[in-house]
Amino acid sequence: MRQFEVDARRYHRYSIPGGGNERFDTMTGMQLDAASTRHSHRVEKGFSLPETKRPFGVRATPALNRALANADAADDALFVTEAKEVLEALEQWNENGVLDERIAPRGDALPVNPLDPETLATFITSRHSIRDFDQRPVDRALVTEAVRLATYSPSVCNRQGFRAYYFDDRADIDRILEIHDGSRGFGSRVPGLFIVTWDIRAFETALERNQGWIDGGLFSMTLLLALHGLGLGAVPLNWSRLNAATDELRERAALPDHENVVMLIAAGHPAEGYRVARSTRRPMSQILRFGMPAD
Structure with a gap:
């Protein structure tokens, strides 16, 4: 409480x-x-x-x-x-009675289903959490492009309250991951590290008290897919911590007090011969339901 x-x-x-x-x-x-x-x-x-x-x-x-x-x-x-x-x-x-094309451009100018089902499935299912990184530095232009693509994630009323902080200095990464338990065993080899947050100032009333986590999660997933599409490996690092730990992270990473931490994401070029966790998928019968249940 x-x-x-x-x-x-x-x-x-x-x-x-x-x-x-x-x-x-x-x-x-x-x-x-x-x-x-x-x-x-x-x-x-x-x-x-x-x-x-x-x-x-x-x-x-x-x-x-x-x-x-x-x-x-x-x-x-x-x-x-x-x-x-x-x-x-x-x-x-x-x-x-004239509609401004700047405000609501016609969708027929955009590609519709540009990926065939097999290509789409291959792209999505080939993304895995990678914990074994090559030590080459990541070009910041790739980082910028990945974040640019992630900004196309949906957000409530297009307010885009998500934020991304990227660290590629070894001392900075070590200082941050020192207080993160889930990166033990590979944290010292992480070449790049994101902290994804949401700006509380973008939301209003009690009705939106949880919206930042939703928007931040959507942004994080798009960022992971963008990194994957650009040839980089990444792993989301859970930040389910008490407020004291988050305050410590704010201090170590110079994060503003008006932002909440969604997650960390380690990123870099995958090491040659890297392995991934099998991570079996639950059957669709446990995930998906069509319509109302039968009596």
């Missing part, structure tokens, strides 16, 4: 105050960005529906205008551009 209380106090301290609809004047930084993006994305979703109502955006328009009025409190101007484009699109739609 004490651990839950610490979690609750941290969430209450940093999450968006009182919901994103009324109190934009009290928000700064990521809170302001995320609360505004929530309304912008609602409009984008509305324009992607088979039939968009008209007029549209009765709630979003005043909310975005209030967010823009407090734009000086933002960390960057990204949400400002986003909000202005959405407001322009709403005006164009409501007055002229």
Whole structure:
């Protein structure tokens, strides 16, 4: 119960105050960005529906205008551009019935099922957790590309509250893994290490208290697949720890207090002749159910 209380106090301290609809004047930084993006994305979703109502955006328009009025409190101007484009699109739609292609581009311009089933299955099933790494350094351009691809993971209202910290200095990696039990036996040979977190300031109210873990997990899985697709090996390292250990990790890795740790991911070039755990899969009868159970 004490651990839950610490979690609750941290969430209450940093999450968006009182919901994103009324109190934009009290928000700064990521809170302001995320609360505004929530309304912008609602409009984008509305324009992607088979039939968009008209007029549209009765709630979003005043909310975005209030967010823009407090734009000086933002960390960057990204949400400002986003909000202005959405407001322009709403005006164009409501007055002229013309849909702005920037806000809801047509999906037929994108590839549909570009991988045949066999290629797709081979790619996904060939990803294994790798704990035996070559000692070559990993090109940071590959790391950057993997994280860029991972940002296409879905997130609530496109707020993208996930964060990735990458360490490739030996002393840094050793200092971090020193307090991680699950990397014993191979931690000293890890050439690159991610810490994946989620920014509490991107979420609001008690309804979203667990959303950061969901978004952070989706981001982590996409990151693992991106690393695999770029020819790198990786292993997710569980971080199910008490708050004292997480505070220690925050200090050692210089992580901000307003972020929670999802997991660590060790990454690098696989060593020649590496082996992986068999990791048998449960039968589909235990995983999947179609419709309602039979009487």
